[in-house]
Amino acid sequence: xxxxxxxxxxxxxxxxxxxxxxxxxxxxxxxxxxxxxxxxxxxxxxxxxxxxxxxxxxxxxxxxxxxxxxxxxxxxxxxxxxxxxxxxxxxxxxxxxxxxxxxxxxxxxxxxxxxxxxxxxxxxxxxxxxxxxxxxxxxxxxxxxxxxxxxxxxxxxxxxxxxxxxxxxxxxxxxxxxxxxxxxxxxxxxxxxxxxxxxxxxxxxxxxxxxxxxxxxxxxxxxxxxxxxxxxxxxxx
Amino acid sequence: xxxxxxxxxxxxxxxxxxxxxxxxxxxxxxxxxxxxxxxxxxxxxxxxxxxxxxxxxxxxxxxxxxxxxxxxxxxxxxxxxxxxxxxxxxxxxxxxxxxxxxxxxxxxxxxxxxxxxxxxxxxxxxxxxxxxxxxxxxxxxxxxxxxxxxxxxxxxxxxxxxxxxxxxxxxxxxxxxxxxxxxxxxxxxxxxxxxxxxx
Numbered sequence: 001x002x003x004x005x006x007x008x009x010x011x012x013x014x015x016x017x018x019x020x021x022x023x024x025x026x027x028x029x030x031x032x033x034x035x036x037x038x039x040x041x042x043x044x045x046x047x048x049x050x051x052x053x054x055x056x057x058x059x060x061x062x063x064x065x066x067x068x069x070x071x072x073x074x075x076x077x078x079x080x081x082x083x084x085x086x087x088x089x090x091x092x093x094x095x096x097x098x099x100x101x102x103x104x105x106x107x108x109x110x111x112x113x114x115x116x117x118x119x120x121x122x123x124x125x126x127x128x129x130x131x132x133x134x135x136x137x138x139x140x141x142x143x144x145x146x147x148x149x150x151x152x153x154x155x156x157x158x159x160x161x162x163x164x165x166x167x168x169x170x171x172x173x174x175x176x177x178x179x180x181x182x183x184x185x186x187x188x189x190x191x192x193x194x195x196x197x198x199x200x201x202x203x204x205x206x207x208x209x210x211x212x213x214x215x216x217x218x219x220x221x222x223x224x225x226x227x228x229x230x231x232x233x234x235x236x237x
Numbered sequence: 238x239x240x241x242x243x244x245x246x247x248x249x250x251x252x253x254x255x256x257x258x259x260x261x262x263x264x265x266x267x268x269x270x271x272x273x274x275x276x277x278x279x280x281x282x283x284x285x286x287x288x289x290x291x292x293x294x295x296x297x298x299x300x301x302x303x304x305x306x307x308x309x310x311x312x313x314x315x316x317x318x319x320x321x322x323x324x325x326x327x328x329x330x331x332x333x334x335x336x337x338x339x340x341x342x343x344x345x346x347x348x349x350x351x352x353x354x355x356x357x358x359x360x361x362x363x364x365x366x367x368x369x370x371x372x373x374x375x376x377x378x379x380x381x382x383x384x385x386x387x388x389x390x391x392x393x394x395x396x397x398x399x400x401x402x403x404x405x406x407x408x409x410x411x412x413x414x415x416x417x418x419x420x421x422x423x424x425x426x427x428x429x430x431x432x433x434x435x436x
Contacts, residue, residue, distance in 0.1 A: 002279065027434065028434035031430070031431040031434050032436060034427070034430060034435060035378050035427045035428065035431055038408065038423065038424060038427060039403075039406045039407065039408055039424060040407045040408060041407050041408035045428065046423050046427050047305060047426075047427040047430045048427075048430050049307060049308070049429050049430055050303070050430055050431055050432075051311055051433055052324070052433060052434070053311075053315045053317075060431070067402075113429070129407075198340070
């Protein structure tokens with residue numbers, strides 16, 4: 001089975017011993033978060049290899065597409081034949097991109113609403129494990145088709161599953177404040193990347209609230225407070 | 238026997254499985270004695286026993302073994318071994334704690350071992366041929382060599398969950414059968430892979 005090698009290359013702008021220390025820390029944090037998520041049933045790639053000396057993390061290859069690409073946006077509309085891991089050698093078909101917006105969702109056999117609720121559900125499971133992602137954006141979520149035999153933990157009728165990736169900036173916390181900030185980061189990412197994002201994000205929150213259950217009101221309250229004091233907000237009154 | 242290579246580490250690995258093993262106790266005694274035997278006799282004996290002897294009871298899949306092997310090779314190549322040899326390191330890595338004796342007790346050969354896995358890692362050329370190794374291994378173990386797909390035939394899944402501490406996990410709640418095995422296997426592989434950074 002294929003494996004993705006995530007290589008954290010030495011950042012020359014850092015002092016080398018600081019770089020070594022940060023790199024090892026990030027890899028360790030990501031590996032531990034991925035395992036903890038998996039234990040709590042959060043859909044994340046499995047860990048296969050940890051090589052601190054060389055700055056490498058080996059994780060299960062996810063054969064899917066990032067949610068960012070699926071939900072689309074104005075700036076980065078894709079060429080109909082493209083898939084993000086191609087090296088862009090064939091750039092001739094630029095003219096087509098302007099006319100068609102490819103509906104990637106069709107390939108996965110689910111509606112946008114379902115996709116949004118999958119996102120909310122998965123984040124809720126992660127927060128239930130008291131893991132704060134730290135970098136929630138649609139680029140850090142992937143959708144892949146499910147073969148009927150692969151798993152029975154989610155509703156068997158769904159033809160796609162959503163995975164969270166990139167836990168390098170994650171932390172552990174049970175505080176509603178931290179979970180609210182995690183959600184707020186996603187809300188801002190939504191509004192800056194995808195058109196007409198408010199109703200989209202609202203659906204994510206619906207599913208999140210449902211999956212979270214009793215702890216949701218506290219988190220929701222904090223989210224409202226975080227929104228008020230967020231960036232570019234006037235702190236009057 | 239299953240053989241593969243890791244070109245970037247210049248290593249070849251061979252994994253064999255034996256069933257109906259009758260000389261486990263003798264092998265265990267030889268292994269223990271070999272560590273203190275002196276001189277040429279000691280060297281020859283250690284060379285003869287130069288394998289990781291793994292009890293398959295706690296082995297969930299070939300991937301679990303390969304993951305432990307890879308990390309043992311990494312440690313060896315980075316001069317980071319916690320145990321004496323790359324073979325003992327494999328057994329150390331299979332166990333989730335830092336206690337080497339415990340690892341040997343849980344994953345190593347014991348008097349009661351009925352099926353046995355032999356792993357041979359060659360870290361640099363010359364790499365012995367498959368035929369040479371097969372003969373040597375068959376001479377060593379009084380048992381029946383079988384295909385590696387028999388690996389999970391003797392797995393004690395309850396014991397696996399206990400050793401890897403998977404009993405309380407949310408993801409396993411109310412799950413049974415093949416689904417349970419799949420999830421446990423995945424968690425075991427990930428646990429073995431993250432041993433170097435486990436909290």
